[in-house]
Amino acid sequence: MSDCSHIQSPPPSTSIAVWGHWMRDHGSAIRCIQWVVVVVYLFLIIVPVCLPLPDDQARILNNLTLFAQFLFWGIWWPFVLVSMLLIGRSWCGVFCPEGALSEWASQHGRGGAIPRWAKWNGWPFVAFCLTTIYGQLVSVYQYPKAALLVLGGSTLVAMAIGLMYGKGKRVWCRHLCPVSGVFRLLSRLSPVYMEVDRSQWQAHGKQRVIPINCAPLVDIRRMQRPSDCHLCGRCAGHRNAVELAWRHPNAEITSPQTESHSVWDLILLVYGLLGVAIGAFQWTASPWFIMAKQTMAEWLIDHDILWPLDDNAPWWILTHYPEHNDTFTWLDGGMIVVYILTMAVVLGSWVILWLAAAARTHIGTWGHQLHRMANTLIPLAACGVFLGLSALTASLLKTEGLPMLWLNPTRATLLVLATLWSAWLLWQQGKAQGLLRRGAAILLLMPAWAGIIGSWVLLFWIW
Ligand code: SF4
Structure with a gap:
């Protein structure tokens, strides 16, 4: 599906909405970023496995294994979590190598319907617990083989799910990723989100639009919260009703109309x-x-x-x-x-x-x-x-x-x-x-x- 259904939409009125339109119009730049991250990610999880384990003299700047360890667990993970509080799930939509690979596999896969088992709401909790505990058992933070097994294994399963289900979708990210539930929770405090104006949506009536390919399968028309949205920008300006917008970080949690969460x-x-x-x-x-x-x-x-x-x-x-x-x-x-x-x-x-x-x-x-x-x-x-x-x-x-x-x-x-x-x-x-x-x-x-x-x-x- 194309993501250029908004060519005739009026210009966005805020600078953040302009950014949303820029993302929408530069999908290829975002995909380039994703592939660069994929290459760096694969390099950092695969190459240290081929090297000897660092000795006592090894340091971050002279040992690739320690450098990869520092980058993954010391910088990447803590700050991906922080990014959820600052820019919502933009990490998922713009940078995440696993999401990008799963979507890419899905574009070339068999396009099967999502099975019922995959939609079970308990997966994010179960997958989070299993990954966390297993990571401790194999010392995932310390050893490259363990990191390759846990991270690489998860990436392979994400791609397999992509090959099996959906067409150009991120079924893995939406239903099965071990950290998607955590990201969903943290992004409730995000000051940026995709705002949907329901009256504008309806006013747009039956005018022809090219459908949006929302990879994480968000029901855009009814979207009120940013929790499932990866902020990829593809739907910016859609029906003149969807825009990237600011909100108060406390707004979702303090709102009396909080939707009933699972x-x-x-x-x-x-x-x-x-x-x-x-x-x-x-x-x-x-x-x-x-x-x-x-x-x-x-x-x-x-x-x-x-x-x-x-x-x-x-x-x-x-x-x-x-x-x-x-x-x-x-x-x-x-x-x-x-x-x-x-x-x-x-x-x-x-x-x-x-x-x-x-x-x-x-x-x-x-x-x-x-x-x-x-x-x-x-x-x-x-x-x-x-x-x-x-x-x-x-x-x-x-x-x-x-x-x-x-x-x-x-x-x-x-x-x-x-x-x-x-x-x-x-x-x-x-x-x-x-x-x-x-x-x-x-x-x-x-x-x-x-x-x-x-x-x-x-x-x-x-x-
Ligand atoms: S609702 Fe879907 S298409 Fe729109 S920004 Fe979020 S993830 Fe992208």
């Missing part, structure tokens, strides 16, 4: 971003993990069950690099899974408990208020994941000899700001509820904030 979004936020992710960042430093593992090991020895203490699993099941004195036993692997899942259940349920209580304070359907209030935790969740991912950035920079005195004060500042932002969102949500109800909701959510902040304080300041 229960899976809630689960992903509370048990995924605030549970599994925190557990995954925490276990390496946790004395509770060591204690539980030692207790378990003693119990196994006492009962003469010794095979879980073997470290003979292949590297693609559990970390196995004996030449670097880095191998996981079956017990290590099992305890990592147990630790992460326990953190997810304990912390997630703690947060849900206080959310459920706070939702009772506001007039309106309890379930609706629960979903709305959960959204106020997005700044804290985003800050936590950013801090967790940037811990690797910090440790790599430390190895380079850079002074890190600024690190902990910066972390503390970000956590305080994110908590204040969450509190402000909750306060604004209760505008029509009266002072008493607003205050009660804030008080009731304080233990949830304390639980989340406490888990980061343990990791960065106590352990």
Whole structure:
């Protein structure tokens, strides 16, 4: 399908809308950017696998493996997450190599209908948890083979899905990508979005338009939020009703007309971003993990069950690099899974408990208020994941000899700001509820904030 249906649309009236039209009219430039990113991405995940693992003398600037590690996990991932808060899902629409490859494969694929299983709303949560936990088991941040397996494997599946389903679509990105749910949540705070003017749309009537190929399958006419939109710009100016626009970053979360979100979004936020992710960042430093593992090991020895203490699993099941004195036993692997899942259940349920209580304070359907209030935790969740991912950035920079005195004060500042932002969102949500109800909701959510902040304080300041 062509994306040039707007040639006769009136000129855009704001500078950001002009940018949207520029993107629409320069689809080939965007595709060039995507292919450049694809080449760099493939180079950085494939070439380090062919090189020896870095020794103690290796540094980011003289060792490609460390450079790729720093670029992927230290810069790319943390700042892709930040970009969701600043420019919505533009990363997906303009830069993401996996999305670009999946769409390209779909253009040349069999164009099958999307099967029902693929549309299950639980995939973003399940895929996020599985990828996060598996990444920890194979030490994806440290070893090129593991990174190739996890990232390259995901890219291959994305392309296979593209070849099977849709025609020029991103079925993978819309329904199955392990981070699409996270991106959807974070982009609720984006100050840019595609604004659809329904009255203009209707006024355009039956005038002929060339249909838009919206790769992530957004129902553009009914689009109110930017969560599924990749901000690719293709629909800018469509029917004189769609434009790239600014909005207040808090607008979607504080709006009383918040659309009813899927229960899976809630689960992903509370048990995924605030549970599994925190557990995954925490276990390496946790004395509770060591204690539980030692207790378990003693119990196994006492009962003469010794095979879980073997470290003979292949590297693609559990970390196995004996030449670097880095191998996981079956017990290590099992305890990592147990630790992460326990953190997810304990912390997630703690947060849900206080959310459920706070939702009772506001007039309106309890379930609706629960979903709305959960959204106020997005700044804290985003800050936590950013801090967790940037811990690797910090440790790599430390190895380079850079002074890190600024690190902990910066972390503390970000956590305080994110908590204040969450509190402000909750306060604004209760505008029509009266002072008493607003205050009660804030008080009731304080233990949830304390639980989340406490888990980061343990990791960065106590352990
Ligand atoms: S709605 Fe679809 S076509 Fe329009 S900008 Fe978003 S992703 Fe692109």
